[in-house]
Amino acid sequence: MLQPVRIRNKDPEGRMPLAEHLRELRNRLAKAVLAILVVTAGAAFFYKEVIDFLTRPVLESVGCPTSFAELAAQPANTTCAHITINGLLAPFTLALKVSLVAGVVLASPVWLYQLWAFVAPGLHKRERKYAYAFVGTGVPLFLGGAFFAYQVLPRTARVLIGLTPHGVNNLLPLDELLDLVTRMVVVFGLAFEMPLLLVMLNLTGVLSGRRMLGRWRAMVVGITVFSAVATPSTDPLTMLALAAPIWALYFAAVAVSLLGDRRKALGERRV
Structure with missing residues (x-):
């Protein structure tokens, strides 16, 4: 004899059992990671332009002159840095790192929405209307913090390079510079x-x-x-x-x- 199918009544407030809650967390994380990977793959085709965009303000503030005229116009006690890159795998590592950071930043609307969508079921029904406001506010705050770091970095670089003793060449590895730039961009963005x-x-x-x-x-x-x-x-x-x-x-x-x-x-x- 066939047993009648029990229809589970949906909680009007959106509450769910622990198993479904964990399943919801897995799905939200999967969507967020997928968005980051897709944007990272797209950014990989333009990683050189991204590197140039990230490092240009710092290089303009601390880079050594490249022409004789610029060198002659520079004060004698001015310190600068020569950008270097070492290792056969270093360019590939840089491309991967920069593309991943670009993926996290540019995919922020998606993973911010997934974060809110996971928390929203715990709210009352009338409070879920803040989902779009959360994303709409979170993305500008994150990008604003990242842009703020982008503007502060040249001043920071000038102060640090200025500590170099006179007559000593400062060799600045490009991977270390990118680590500094990306770390400050992400930290400032998250702080905001x-x-x-x-x-x-x-x-x-x-x-x-x-x-x-x-x-x-x-x-x-x-x-x-x-x-x-x-x-x-x-x-x-x-x-x-x-x-x-x-x-x-x-x-x-x-x-x-x-x-x-x-x-x-x-x-x-x-x-």
């Missing part, structure tokens, strides 16, 4: 995502705006320490140039969270 993470924690009820405001001193100190570690230069102006916008973004996230908590409290009182 911090306020968005705080707002997301506030929406899920994990962290209240009042609690964030009460920890502002510790956050300011933590951001300052992070900026000192993230910037390779010992120049305090470069450190403050990174810390100041993150401070502003943190207090903006606190303000948004406080307004959200107040709106939730008023809604509960009406109910």
